[in-house]
Amino acid sequence: MCDTCGCNITPGNKHLVEADGKLAKTEDGKAAVDVLHSLLHENDHQALHNREHFARHKVLAINLMSSPGSGKTTLLEKTIQNLGDSIKIAVIEGDLETENDADRIRNQGAPAVQITTGSACHLDAHMVHDGLHQLDLTDVDILFIENVGNLVCPASFDLGHHLNVTLLSSTEGDDKPSKYPVMFRAADLMLITKSDLLQYLDDFDPKAAEANFRKLAKDNPVIELSAKTDDGFDNWISWLKDTLALHHEKLSNGETMRPAIQADGVELHAHQHSHSHAHSHDHIHDHIHNKA
Amino acid sequence: MHELAICQDIIAQVEQIAAQHRAVAVHRIQLDIGPLSGVEAPLLEAAFPIACAGSVAENAELKIEISPIVVSCRSCNEKTAASANDLTCKKCGNWHTDLVSGDEMILKRVELDT
Numbered sequence: 001m002c003d004t005c006g007c008n009i010t011p012g013n014k015h016l017v018e019a020d021g022k023l024a025k026t027e028d029g030k031a032a033v034d035v036l037h038s039l040l041h042e043n044d045h046q047a048l049h050n051r052e053h054f055a056r057h058k059v060l061a062i063n064l065m066s067s068p069g070s071g072k073t074t075l076l077e078k079t080i081q082n083l084g085d086s087i088k089i090a091v092i093e094g095d096l097e098t099e100n101d102a103d104r105i106r107n108q109g110a111p112a113v114q115i116t117t118g119s120a121c122h123l124d125a126h127m128v129h130d131g132l133h134q135l136d137l138t139d140v141d142i143l144f145i146e147n148v149g150n151l152v153c154p155a156s157f158d159l160g161h162h163l164n165v166t167l168l169s170s171t172e173g174d175d176k177p178s179k180y181p182v183m184f185r186a187a188d189l190m191l192i193t194k195s196d197l198l199q200y201l202d203d204f205d206p207k208a209a210e211a212n213f214r215k216l217a218k219d220n221p222v223i224e225l226s227a228k229t230d231d232g233f234d235n236w237i238s239w240l241k242d243t244l245a246l247h248h249e250k251l252s253n254g255e256t257m258r259p260a261i262q263a264d265g266v267e268l269h270a271h272q273h274s275h276s277h278a279h280s281h282d283h284i285h286d287h288i289h290n291k292a
Numbered sequence: 293m294h295e296l297a298i299c300q301d302i303i304a305q306v307e308q309i310a311a312q313h314r315a316v317a318v319h320r321i322q323l324d325i326g327p328l329s330g331v332e333a334p335l336l337e338a339a340f341p342i343a344c345a346g347s348v349a350e351n352a353e354l355k356i357e358i359s360p361i362v363v364s365c366r367s368c369n370e371k372t373a374a375s376a377n378d379l380t381c382k383k384c385g386n387w388h389t390d391l392v393s394g395d396e397m398i399l400k401r402v403e404l405d406t
Contacts (some may be wrong), residue, residue: 026319026403028319030319030320030404030405030406031403031404032401032403032404033309033401033402033403033404034400034401035305035309035399035401035402036398036399036400037305038397038398039298039301039302039331039397040301040397041301041305041399042301042304042305043301120297152330153294153330155330156298156329156330156331156397157294177377178378179377181328181377182329182330185328185379212377214387215377215378215380215387216377216379217363217379217380217387217389217390218387219388261395
């Protein structure tokens with residue numbers, strides 16, 4: 001819808017695109033137009049619409065990112081069991097193929113939509129928008145978007161979600177934050193999963209993983225947990241509950257949460273929308289730091 | 293490898309701008325890319341000819357400027373150069389820093405034949 005309606009031409013940027021606007025001539029006589037848009041302008045625009053859609057339904061949208069096999073779906077299964085009827089969960093699953101993960105979520109009694117990306121290595125805002133059309137968000141409290149397992153591309157795409165949670169399983173290296181800085185810099189929360197295996201894996205040091213995360217100038221919380229043994233799971237559940245409460249508080253003030261790190265374009269874009277929500281860079285870790 | 297998707301987004305924007313200015317061709321497209329943007333300039337350059345084929349930007353030159361990674365320290369207020377996986381302050385070593393430059397992915401300027 002937003003690709004065609006022309007609403008990306010706003011009072012804020014109109015002067016740049018009008019023929020008699022801020023047009024300079026280059027030395028060789030070409031007309032030069034200063035744009036200053038994100039390279040993902042179209043995606044960011046769709047993300048903004050998705051975010052407004054979530055706000056209408058008061059839904060908190062959390063983007064789960066990690067490498068394949070780090071335990072995203074297992075985390076969700078356990079989270080749904082743990083929360084029961086107290087907090088209603090829905091899930092958008094992203095995979096290249098199969099309905100397997102969506103089936104696992106449905107087996108826990110939560111609604112799930114599977115997006116199969118074919119060969120695409122990430123979800124984008126348009127795919128999530130399509131998924132939302134298949135999902136009734138009435139009464140849903142938290143929407144998890146389980147991104148395609150990949151520590152590279154998903155970090156670049158704003159989906160309209162409010163927070164990024166990045167998983168690092170103990171079977172991976174504790175230097176993953178250093179190897180994939182773009183991904184881990186985007187994390188509002190880092191979960192060290194499969195902590196039950198740490199006793200067997202003497203080459204994974206959770207402290208080293210956290211130190212590598214801090215080196216990315218991240219003061220966000222780190223939670224160690226196991227979805228098998230429930231170790232540390234309470235901390236995750238508390239984080240979710242605190243975050244949901246903060247989300248509702250912000251909504252009632254006409255604000256919306258955004259991921260800690262956002263591409264320049266998202267900011268540029270948001271500022272050009274007079275109808276956009278006032279956005280805040282408040283860091284939710286202030287409320288939950290002790291639990292990490 | 294999402295650089296092709298990004299190129300397609302760029303071309304869609306450039307086509308819009310070209311149409312608004314009734315341009316006959318796009319001469320040059322200028323981008324600012326930071327190492328922490330998650331976008332690789334060489335891959336963008338490789339994907340660009342595929343994305344712009346048949347568009348008004350078909351023969352455009354793609355000019356990419358790489359922004360340096362610079363952080364500002366919350367403790368000592370110094371601005372220092374940093375690397376992608378070490379954003380600590382080079383002066384005092386504190387990791388409580390803010391990124392000043394290095395995560396840009398911006399379509400900066402388009403030059404048109406009108």
